[in-house]
Amino acid sequence: MVRVEGLTKHFRVGNRTIQAVGGVTFSIPQGAFFTLLGPSGCGKTTILRCIAGLEQPDAGEVWLDERLVYSHSRGTAIPPHRRDLGVVFQSYAIWPHMTVYENAAFPLEVRRRPGGEVRRRVREVLELVGLDGLEARPAPSLSGGQQQRLALARALVHAPKVLLLDEPLSNLDAKLREQLGRELKSIQRRVGVTTCYVTHDQAEALTLSDVVGVMTEGRLIQTGPPREVYAHPHDPFVAWFVGAANLLPGRLETVNGIAMVTTACGSLRCASPNGLSSGEVLLCLRPEDIKIVTDRPVTDGLNVWSGILEDVVFSGESSEAYVRVTGTTLRARGAGAAFPPAGTTVYVVFPPERCVVVPRGAAG
Amino acid sequence: MSQAVPSRPFWRLSPAPGRGYSWPLVPSLASLAAAYLALSPVIFLIYGTLVGGDGPGQSLFASYLRAYTAPGAVRMLGNSVTYAAGAAVLSLLLGTILAWLHERTNTAFRGTLFILGIVPLILPGVLFTIAWIFLLSPNIGLVNLAARTLGVPTAPFNIYSLGGMIWVDGLHYSPFAFLMMSAAFRSMNPALEESAFVSGAGLGTTVRRITLRLMAPSLLSVFLLLFIRNLGTFEVPALIGRPAGIEVFTAKIWAATRRYPPDFGLAGVYALTLLLLTSVGLFVNSRLLRDTRRYATVTGEGFRGRVLDLGPWRAVTGAGVLAYLTIIALMPLAVLLWNSFLPFFMPPSRQALAAVTLHNYAVAFSYPQVARGLRNSLILAVGTAALTMLISASVAWMVVRSRTRGRWLLDVVATFPITLPGIVIGVGLIWTYLTLPVPIYGTLWILLIAYLTRFLPYGIRACGAALTQIHRELEDAGELSGGTWGVRFRRIVLPLLRPALIAGGTYILIVSVREFSSSVLLWGPRAEVLSVVLFDLWQSGLFQQVSAMGSALCAGLIVLAAAFWWVNRRQELNPG
Numbered sequence: 001m002v003r004v005e006g007l008t009k010h011f012r013v014g015n016r017t018i019q020a021v022g023g024v025t026f027s028i029p030q031g032a033f034f035t036l037l038g039p040s041g042c043g044k045t046t047i048l049r050c051i052a053g054l055e056q057p058d059a060g061e062v063w064l065d066e067r068l069v070y071s072h073s074r075g076t077a078i079p080p081h082r083r084d085l086g087v088v089f090q091s092y093a094i095w096p097h098m099t100v101y102e103n104a105a106f107p108l109e110v111r112r113r114p115g116g117e118v119r120r121r122v123r124e125v126l127e128l129v130g131l132d133g134l135e136a137r138p139a140p141s142l143s144g145g146q147q148q149r150l151a152l153a154r155a156l157v158h159a160p161k162v163l164l165l166d167e168p169l170s171n172l173d174a175k176l177r178e179q180l181g182r183e184l185k186s187i188q189r190r191v192g193v194t195t196c197y198v199t200h201d202q203a204e205a206l207t208l209s210d211v212v213g214v215m216t217e218g219r220l221i222q223t224g225p226p227r228e229v230y231a232h233p234h235d236p237f238v239a240w241f242v243g244a245a246n247l248l249p250g251r252l253e254t255v256n257g258i259a260m261v262t263t264a265c266g267s268l269r270c271a272s273p274n275g276l277s278s279g280e281v282l283l284c285l286r287p288e289d290i291k292i293v294t295d296r297p298v299t300d301g302l303n304v305w306s307g308i309l310e311d312v313v314f315s316g317e318s319s320e321a322y323v324r325v326t327g328t329t330l331r332a333r334g335a336g337a338a339f340p341p342a343g344t345t346v347y348v349v350f351p352p353e354r355c356v357v358v359p360r361g362a363a364g
Numbered sequence: 365m366s367q368a369v370p371s372r373p374f375w376r377l378s379p380a381p382g383r384g385y386s387w388p389l390v391p392s393l394a395s396l397a398a399a400y401l402a403l404s405p406v407i408f409l410i411y412g413t414l415v416g417g418d419g420p421g422q423s424l425f426a427s428y429l430r431a432y433t434a435p436g437a438v439r440m441l442g443n444s445v446t447y448a449a450g451a452a453v454l455s456l457l458l459g460t461i462l463a464w465l466h467e468r469t470n471t472a473f474r475g476t477l478f479i480l481g482i483v484p485l486i487l488p489g490v491l492f493t494i495a496w497i498f499l500l501s502p503n504i505g506l507v508n509l510a511a512r513t514l515g516v517p518t519a520p521f522n523i524y525s526l527g528g529m530i531w532v533d534g535l536h537y538s539p540f541a542f543l544m545m546s547a548a549f550r551s552m553n554p555a556l557e558e559s560a561f562v563s564g565a566g567l568g569t570t571v572r573r574i575t576l577r578l579m580a581p582s583l584l585s586v587f588l589l590l591f592i593r594n595l596g597t598f599e600v601p602a603l604i605g606r607p608a609g610i611e612v613f614t615a616k617i618w619a620a621t622r623r624y625p626p627d628f629g630l631a632g633v634y635a636l637t638l639l640l641l642t643s644v645g646l647f648v649n650s651r652l653l654r655d656t657r658r659y660a661t662v663t664g665e666g667f668r669g670r671v672l673d674l675g676p677w678r679a680v681t682g683a684g685v686l687a688y689l690t691i692i693a694l695m696p697l698a699v700l701l702w703n704s705f706l707p708f709f710m711p712p713s714r715q716a717l718a719a720v721t722l723h724n725y726a727v728a729f730s731y732p733q734v735a736r737g738l739r740n741s742l743i744l745a746v747g748t749a750a751l752t753m754l755i756s757a758s759v760a761w762m763v764v765r766s767r768t769r770g771r772w773l774l775d776v777v778a779t780f781p782i783t784l785p786g787i788v789i790g791v792g793l794i795w796t797y798l799t800l801p802v803p804i805y806g807t808l809w810i811l812l813i814a815y816l817t818r819f820l821p822y823g824i825r826a827c828g829a830a831l832t833q834i835h836r837e838l839e840d841a842g843e844l845s846g847g848t849w850g851v852r853f854r855r856i857v858l859p860l861l862r863p864a865l866i867a868g869g870t871y872i873l874i875v876s877v878r879e880f881s882s883s884v885l886l887w888g889p890r891a892e893v894l895s896v897v898l899f900d901l902w903q904s905g906l907f908q909q910v911s912a913m914g915s916a917l918c919a920g921l922i923v924l925a926a927a928f929w930w931v932n933r934r935q936e937l938n939p940g
Binding site for chain 2: 085
């Protein structure tokens with residue numbers, strides 16, 4: 001397992017000091033796939049490098065597998081080569097002067113493992129990532145996807161307790177990214193290695209991870225399983241960054257146990273008020289949760305607004321509709337060519353259990 | 365559009381549709397001039413060694429026979445190679461360690477390396493060498509005198525040895541190795557080293573198995589460049605090697621031209637041999653660079669290297685950096701300055717301080733040849749800088765912009781003299797203007813031609829690089845507005861190139877004032893230049909006056925270099 005406590009890191013840029021990470025705490029259970037998700041410059045890579053020992057935090061502690069590897073207050077700083085890690089870098093960092101075999105065997109050789117074991121382990125791990133048969137190839141002749149596989153093989157060959165991956169899929173094209181992502185997940189499950197993954201791609205984070213930690217401006221703002229983070233964001237940033245969302249400012253009131261949010265477009269009943277009962281909030285409405293119909297639905301009139309379909313954008317497997325409701329444009333998503341033509345007057349239906357209340361927070 | 369215009373050889377006139385002849389005369393003439401300057405010395409050098417020499421009626425290879433059967437020829441070859449390789453190794457060793465400290469660690473005094481560290485590249489080789497003689501000569505060397513006062517019975521250092529030659533030249537060019545290796549470190553992805561660390565390799569294993577292996581092509585390439593440059597260097601062999609009886613090619617070439625009667629055939633053969641050696645080095649180097657491309661890593665951008673925290677070693681390496689800067693910049697400059705104020709050579713003491721005088725400066729500048737040298741050097745430097753940049757801009761335009769066929773050949777030919785040692789150009793030009801009926805040998809004109817030949821390639825490279833940055837459409841727009849070539853060049857190309865022209869011109873001013881190894885062969889009475897006058901005064905034993913004149917020259921060059929740096933920086937801050 002991995003435990004990070006109160007990790008803080010500053011960088012000096014010229015004569016200014018910039019805080020890259022400000023007091024981040026989290027832990028990754030044994031064998032879990034944990035992802036740090038955030039926009040570029042949010043400090044996620046810095047955290048990964050601090051875990052690896054490639055950067056020294058200014059405060060905090062790092063524990064790897066019940067072993068304290070860094071503590072600012074206790075003056076502990078185990079160098080990277082004694083931390084027993086596997087790391088996959090964004091640029092793969094495959095050594096160009098070595099063959100595929102030599103790259104993969106390096107971690108075992110510097111650990112002075114016996115020759116028979118080295119050969120057996122390298123064969124196993126190259127088979128695992130699907131590079132068997134390419135042992136003698138010079139590394140620079142590999143394609144991008146193959147280099148990525150080799151980087152993974154090299155990171156796993158010595159059976160480390162912890163695997164760190166820094167945006168390993170970002171240099172690949174879309175199709176390959178999807179395929180290698182799935183393979184990575186299945187390899188991680190088979191090997192059972194505790195994994196910390198860094199990405200700015202929310203789709204990647206949601207599909208791969210057991211637990212996602214969303215970061216912005218050096219802080220970890222929400223941690224949880226992908227479904228929970230997606231369905232119940234605790235913070236406007238999380239709602240905005242993870243998936244697409246219509247965010248409407250409004251006022252929450254609870255009457256007789258029924259939570260209602262009043263926005264500029266009207267009131268909506270919410271089944272999941274996030275533990276809140278009243279106050280200024282944001283209403284988070286996912287495009288795929290918004291239903292659009294042409295006939296007024298037969299309900300009690302709650303959670304139905306009327307509006308004008310402004311525009312419909314077709315993008316293959318789905319369509320997006322932009323509906324104007326009293327001054328605000330809402331975005332809805334439906335399958336194929338599901339929407340009536342633009343200009344139609346429509347009714348927008350919001351299922352109460354999909355109307356998510358997000359606290360406005362200090363930032364508003 | 366570009367396919368619609370048929371390409372044509374650059375020597376053929378061709379009418380532009382509807383506008384009569386639009387043949388850009390200026391760049392064509394400039395290209396012809398550049399090609400002539402580049403080719404004539406080598407052609408006449410080969411011609412001269414075969415036909416000239418002993419006068420009419422000699423056999424074709426007489427000069428070659430004489431050169432290679434001369435006593436000591438083999439030893440000279442050995443000396444040359446040992447000296448060039450030894451100095452290259454020293455430069456490379458110092459430069460690589462410093463580059464690593466600078467790019468990859470948080471050593472103390474990191475920032476000063478780039479500023480003070482390149483001072484030796486500004487100083488003329490004659491002065492750097494003289495300064496080190498003042499420091500390490502067995503009789504008057506300050507370091508040896510200091511050792512004696514500390515109780516060492518005999519002088520511990522003797523600069524008049526092969527080791528001494530290697531020491532001085534190795535130090536002098538270590539900043540070059542530092543700059544080249546810094547660039548190499550910057551272009552290497554630090555993740556390659558980091559992945560070794562996290563794979564379980566310590567610093568030693570990582571340096572040995574990853575860093576050094578990946579740097580091997582760069583190391584070898586920089587070594588070869590230094591080796592080639594050292595083979596062609598003249599200052600150290602003339603000032604230290606000859607008194608010590610250690611002959612190398614360059615000093616031998618010079619000696620052959622200065623004896624009476626001068627043996628230009630012998631000089632030519634040795635110059636050609638030198639050229640052959642450097643060409644082999646350059647060929648190997650170009651092959652090497654092609655191989656390094658195989659090593660290109662995923663991303664090609666420069667890398668902000670991880671800064672290795674040296675901890676308590678920071679102070680130790682910082683002390684090393686300070687010691688290095690003291691040795692390469694402070695000590696040579698200080699000893700020159702110290703000497704320039706004394707009536708005769710004295711180690712620092714209270715008596716010496718009492719004797720401090722400006723007399724040497726007054727005497728030095730009262731010599732007519734110093735005044736002439738100053739004037740000539742200034743005329744030559746300004747003339748070379750202006751002409752070089754003008755010709756360079758035109759030739760670069762021809763290479764980069766024109767659609768004529770054969771422009772790659774023009775590029776190859778015009779930049780070829782970059783490979784020629786100064787002394788080879790010198791011998792080549794002697795042969796050229798002794799053969800051609802153009803009586804300029806021994807005048808400022810031949811010096812101007814030599815400087816242009818030496819520095820045009822740098823100007824062409826700089827202008828070519830700048831031109832490729834300027835979008836072709838800017839010029840096409842001018843053409844569509846109806847501007848002729850001259851108007852477009854004056855109104856669009858030259859103003860856009862101005863930053864490159866100013867920076868390049870300043871650089872050429874500096875190197876022209878420093879130029880020595882061609883000048884020493886080509887100068888004549890009343891056509892002296894500063895570096896040659898310094899050398900001459902030194903040969904006459906006027907050490908104090910040399911120091912005074914050298915100190916003044918150093919001050920001037922440092923001011924020029926600071927101006928160069930300032931111009932460059934301003935352009936980086938507000939490009940365009």
